[in-house]
Amino acid sequence: MITVERVIAVRRPPAELVAYLADFARTEEWDPGTVRCVRLDEGPVRPGASWRNTSRFRGRTTELRYELVVREPGRLVFVGENRTVRATDVLRFAGEGTGTRLTYRASLAFKGLARLAEPFLRSEFERLGDAVATRLPQAAEAEDL
Template identity: 80%
Template sequence: MISVERVIVVRRPLSELVAYMEDFTRTEEWDPSTVRCVRLDDGPVRQGAGWRNTSRFRGRETELRYELTVREPARLVFVGENRTVTAVDDLWFQPEGTATRLRYRASLTFKGLARPLAPFLRPEFERLADAVARRLPEAAGERIP
């Protein structure tokens, strides 16, 4: 398993940032590896909502089906899966004055033939986590009124 974590301060109140982050289609705005992300159901975002996320990693596109498995006032958990990997995005929010401190942890568990590759892929996931930490505050700031 690979797990990367970053703490990111976003200059938005907690409730606004949670509302922004719970719509997983917005990964297109803040995750540089996301090519597209499409909601699979309708209505307000709720626990159990689903998305199809297409990402580009090492020059190849891969698709995962994500589900919002935890939706609390200060925590969101998205679980994505396909035949080679299970990805868990665990987001914890904490107020920090008028801003919000976000602890973002992405964990990937590889399956089958992909499992032995995990140690070799860690540096690339660390770089990707750094890119998310740089991009997310600006993306969230631009989109939240």
């Protein structure tokens, strides 16, 4: 399993940042690997809501179906899956002054033969984590919520 974690300062109150990040379709704005993310159902964004996320990594495009499994005032958990990987994104929110300290953890558990590639992919996922830490606050702070 590959796990990448970043602590990110965002100049938005926790409740606003949770509302922004709960809609996984917004990954297009802050995740450099996401090409497209589309909601698969309708209604309020609550546990059970789902999205189809299309990502590009190492020149290849892949799709995962993500579901919001936990939505709490201080925590969001998304789980995405396809035939080769299970991705779990855990976002924790803590007030810090007038903004938020966001702890973002992405874990990838590869399946079958894809597990053999893990040691070779870790550094690239670390670079993606760095890019998320830069882009996410910019996107969230620019958004008129």
